[in-house]
Amino acid sequence: MDRDPPPNFSTADSSTNWTSSSLASASVDADYLLSGDSETTILTEFGWNFDSDEVQPSRFLDSDQIATDYNADFAGTSTGSLQSPDVPVPLASNPSLSSSSSGEPPEKQPEIPRNKVKKKGQKRIRQPRFAFMTKSEVDHLEDGYRWRKYGQKAVKNSPFPRSYYRCTNSKCTVKKRVERSSEDPTVVITTYEGQHCHHTVGFPRGGGLNMAHEPAFGTQFSPHMAQFFYPEPHPPPTITPPNAPNLPSVAPSQAEPTNSSPQVASDEGLLGDVVAPGMRRR
């Protein structure tokens, strides 16, 4: 039954509005003000590529908690306002950046058939992305789905590397990007890309009474976002600007950067509907 329903992902494969990386440039706006009041903050919402050229990178953010183009500001982060003077940021954390910058290791590489990394004709189609800012020390936030890490890269301007995750479902093309804020090591930015075409793996056992709207098919990012962007299994042609004042209320004022259970503390507001605390193991 729920084997593999047509995901219907790329509504318009040839529209891909956003052009991949827009970080190199960007004027850097850094709008995101993750004050210390919220635990989770919806960072951005990237453009939809439906079929109309009019639909541009939707950038609706009305609240102070929502920001746009996190990619941009992240690449540059130079507003100066967020600049933390005493950000420890131990660079030692960097396992391996470089790549093609400084010298080049003369040795290494057993040399093998280098015929991987995608084909040439394969165009990179990106899907709407949603970034969430969550205050937590663990970058592996449970969202109810199983992810497999497929890469990690050091981000410029950020002492912390970025991790790339992909849904373990073969039919699912949802990807997740997790990285830590360069300014606030306690803040983890999780960027979701795509929609899950399957139900959550783990199931809320013992806490399923609260799942009033348990969207078996719309559980991709967060129930709140789903209401605004994914009222239906598939992205509608017209999205309603999340100007709703309900967004900010997503996170309870749990300003407690301490440690232990950071995001779980308030996941009942964001992920609580998708995943239950303590359902997964890893």
Place this chain on the structure above:
DNA sequence: CGCCTTTGACCAGCGC
């Protein structure tokens, strides 16, 4: 035994 994490290398797009 199976699954997932880790690491290096490669590619594509974009900027300059």
Place this chain on the structure above:
DNA sequence: GCGCTGGTCAAAGGCG
């Protein structure tokens, strides 16, 4: 035209 960054894949290893 070259260089850079981001993004992805693949193989091996580790852990449960």
